[in-house]
Amino acid sequence: xxxxxxxxxxxxxxxxxxxxxxxxxxxxxxxxxxxxxxxxxxxxxxxxxxxxxxxxxxxxxxxxxxxxxxxxxxxxxxxxxxxxxxxxxxxxxxxxxxxxxxxxxxxxxx
Amino acid sequence: xxxxxxxxxxxxxxxxxxxxxxxxxxxxxxxxxxxxxxxxxxxxxxxxxxxxxxxxxxxxxxxxxxxxxxxxxxxxxxxxxxxxxxxxxxxxxxxxxxxxxxxxxxxxxxxxxxx
Numbered sequence: 001x002x003x004x005x006x007x008x009x010x011x012x013x014x015x016x017x018x019x020x021x022x023x024x025x026x027x028x029x030x031x032x033x034x035x036x037x038x039x040x041x042x043x044x045x046x047x048x049x050x051x052x053x054x055x056x057x058x059x060x061x062x063x064x065x066x067x068x069x070x071x072x073x074x075x076x077x078x079x080x081x082x083x084x085x086x087x088x089x090x091x092x093x094x095x096x097x098x099x100x101x102x103x104x105x106x107x108x109x110x
Numbered sequence: 111x112x113x114x115x116x117x118x119x120x121x122x123x124x125x126x127x128x129x130x131x132x133x134x135x136x137x138x139x140x141x142x143x144x145x146x147x148x149x150x151x152x153x154x155x156x157x158x159x160x161x162x163x164x165x166x167x168x169x170x171x172x173x174x175x176x177x178x179x180x181x182x183x184x185x186x187x188x189x190x191x192x193x194x195x196x197x198x199x200x201x202x203x204x205x206x207x208x209x210x211x212x213x214x215x216x217x218x219x220x221x222x223x224x225x
Contacts, residue, residue: 009150032211043114043200043216044153051211090152094210097168098143102152 023091133201160207
């Protein structure tokens with residue numbers, strides 16, 4: 001069975017500090033991997049995705065994620081966070097349907 | 111602008127009532143989805159439709175029903191059989207169903223509360 005695990009339900013971090021949000025997946029078939037961001041009372045927006053090719057993918061607002069097949073991970077990182085990054089982040093795996101993790105609430109502190 | 115529109119944004123339901131949540135898209139996408147979001151549980155798939163006049167149950171379909179009479183529309187009815195309907199409901203679409211190698215586009219959600 002396919003599954004996506006986000007071990008950290010909440011991550012507090014000070015502004016301008018680095019952050020890593022962890023995501024591990026389990027799948028017996030090839031998957032496509034995604035990170036989505038959700039601001040309060042809104043839908044999800046795509047942050048970045050891995051389909052194939054380079055294992056390091058980047059977003060336009062400074063986030064990056066690295067696909068690690070041996071560790072079945074797709075952790076999200078940002079070297080310096082801003083207050084505006086406060087949101088909930090969802091990791092998802094795509095096979096014949098999307099499988100979402102339970103989300104990580106990132107709170108950036110001033 | 112292309113996108114997905116969910117209405118209403120907030121909805122209150124009395125015990126024993128059926129309510130219908132609207133989802134409309136103008137992206138010309140074939141596939142549409144309904145998810146339920148509860149705190150700490152992520153998104154759970156209720157129903158999905160890969161093509162007009164066809165839909166399949168997701169992981170938590172009990173107490174819900176859908177229709178897909180038009181490509182643009184995928185309404186969700188929360189019936190009185192759903193014992194715990196209070197949640198945030200999200201509608202999404204993708205260009206095609208099947209292999210999920212594309213971005214899903216989400217609506218802004220409907221927050222349903224039972225009063």
